[in-house]
Amino acid sequence: MTPQPGSYPGLTRRTLLVSAVAAAGTAFAGNGSATAAPALALRSGSNTLNADFAWARKRALDWVQTGKPGTIPSYWAGLTNRPAFYSRDVAHQMLGAHLLGLDAENISMLKVFATSATERRRWYPLWAFQFDGGIYRTDYKSDDxxxxxxxxxxxxxEKGVRQYLWTGNRAYVDDAALxxxxxxxxxxxxxxxxxxxNGVADEDGTGKIFQGVASYNENGEGLLEAGDGIASQYQALLAYSIAQQARGDEAGAQASARKAANLRAHFEKNWWSASANRYIRGFTKAGARTNFGKENSWFLPMKGLTAPGPRxxxxxxxxxxxxxDLPPFNIEAYTYLPETFFRWGxxxxxxxxxxxxxxxxAAYPEVSYTTIGNIAEGLLGIEPNAPASALSTVPQLPSAxxxxxxxxxxxxxxxxxxxxxxxKTSALTHHAGPRPLAWTAQFAGRYESVLVNGQRQPAKVSVVEGRTLSSVTITVAPGAKATAAV
Incomplete structure (x- = not known):
């Protein structure tokens, strides 16, 4: 079974693997940091969105802890009354952080989590750390x-390798600890x-977070296997395949991609309820659960584990x-919903x-960071491939x-x-860079041609996760601008 694209709409996983390695000899070899770059800026035809961005940018940067006495490069990622950074939150904030120039913070915190995952802890990273890199004791009593x-x-x-695609920083795939x-x-x-x-990571079903749980939904349900767990495992396997390919391990990359494909096949076969006519979101000791479970429900399509089609x-x-239909719940959970639906157009x-x-x-840091991230990857549909000096875009603008x-x-x-x-109209300005960029301008729908800088070019039509896209790839030199329209 051929692995489906993961969280990289518009560029297949296979394309990323090949192009990243092909560019390995010439890709940017530095740390990919944008900290000295001009500040991210937004302009739009929506005063509301303009205000969203201005608020989110300032609020997110207010959470940066770097430079304060005794701190490592870091930013606040968790409840506002807990001075710490949490694994779940950091993973979800890394995209917005990168766009705001916080690359040193991203890799610093990722390494702290990486080195905490020991055999004694059964390969779990610790849940939270202080800004000095020490264990945040509220969430840790002992290694058990x-x-x-x-x-x-x-x-x-998944998100560590994703940062490799955004930054081109080889430390994300070469660093020994990572x-x-x-x-x-x-x-x-x-x-x-x-x-x-059965190949799916599980937990013991106690529902107690200090003993380990299968889901991000901390409702004590006692899931043995959870939708957000298997969906995240699927994406981790695909990401690991990309990292292996970047390191020159073609056979290993193919093996990991096959594992991801097999996991997806297992899911389609065993996580569908004919009686409920719906995907299963998890299993307890009593059996399959098909009602709504927040994260363990929406992570299934958000991570691309579910197959395109009627299901x-x-x-x-x-x-x-x-x-x-639900009354309001914790704002952190809602921050995943925009990307869930943007992913599927x-x-x-x-x-x-x-x-x-x-x-x-909301002051909760994930709100501001994911607002920035969803503008870039959601509304603008940016798909990065920095190691290959390439990107794709697909416009996803609402009428507002x-x-x-x-x-x-x-x-x-x-x-x-x-x-x-x-x-139906896109533009890319390449302000500066060490070499030309390959920009794949994509548009939803089937078109015979794309107008590129005023000249018609044949369009390539493909189906990505059930969505028909028409595209053309344009070389954009440093200092140049290109336009595409259908």
Whole structure:
């Protein structure tokens, strides 16, 4: 079975693997840091979105702890009354942090988690750390008694490799501590947490976070296997394949991609309920659970584990309706919803939840960081591949945002501006960079040609996760601007 694209819409996982390695000899070899670059800026036809960005940028940067006495490079990632950074939160804030120039902070904190995942702790990283890099004791009593949740193990691997694609920083795939962590997360960790030997990481079903739980949803339900766990495991395997390919291990990369494909096949076969006509979101000792479970429900489509087609379409409707019908719950959970729907091209639903999160103006750090991230990867549809000096875009603007430009987007050593006017016209300005960029301008729908800098070029039509896209790849030299329209 051929592995499906993961969290990289518009560029298949296979394309990323090949192009990243092909560029290995010439890719930016520095640390990819954007800290000295011009500040990220946004302009749009929506005063509301302009205000969202201004608030989120300031609020996110206010949480930076770097430079304060006794701190490591870090930012606040967790409850505002807990001076610490948490694994779940860091994984979800890394994209926004990178866009704001916080690359040193991202890799610093990731390494702290990586080195904490020991055999004694059954390969779990610790849940939270102080800003000096020490253990945050609220969530740790001993190596047998600390907060731990299965999805975080895999998300740290996924998001670490994702930062390699955004920054081109080879430390994300070459650093010994990070590489050991990635490897252990998809090997020893799964082996130590797979009681029924079906290849899916599980927990004991106590529902007690200090003993280990299978899901991010801390409702004490007692899941043995959870949707957010298996979905995050799937993405970690795909990310590990990319990292192996970047390190020159073609055979290993193919083996990991096969493991991801096999896991997805297992899911489609064993996590579907014919009686409920719906995906299963987890298993307790009493059996399968098909009702709504927040994270262990929406992570299934958010991570691309569900297959394109009627099942996923119906499940996305189920998630949207279920969240809409519930009374308000913790804002952190809502921050995942925009990317869940943007991933599948459901712009109106994604925008509804983007607005809900942004309108909250909640101090919780994940709110501001993910607002920035969802502008870049959601509304603008940016898909990075810095090691290959490449990116793709697909406009996903709701009617409330007639045009949008994000300026000084850091992609490796490149400084870019990405603009969409509606969903049929795009522009890329390559302010500066060490070499030309390959920009794949994509548009939803089937078109025979794309107007590139005023000249018609044949369009390549592909289907990505059930969505028809028409695209053309344009070489954009440093200092140049290119436009594409359908």
């Amino acid at each position: 008694n600390f907060v731990r949740e299965v999805p975080a193990v895999f998300e740290l691997t 590489w050991k962590y990635y490897t252990n997360s998809v090997t020893y960790f799964i082996g130590a947490h797979d009681d029924n030997r 996923t379409d119906a499940y996305l409707d189920f998630v949207h309706k279920s969240v809409s 459901r712009v109106d639903q994604a925008w509804k939840w983007f607005r809900y999160v942004a309108d909250s103006r 945002v007639p045009w949008l430009e994000l300026d000084h987007v850091p992609l490796g050593a490149h400084d870019l501006a990405v603009r969409h006017d509606g969903n």
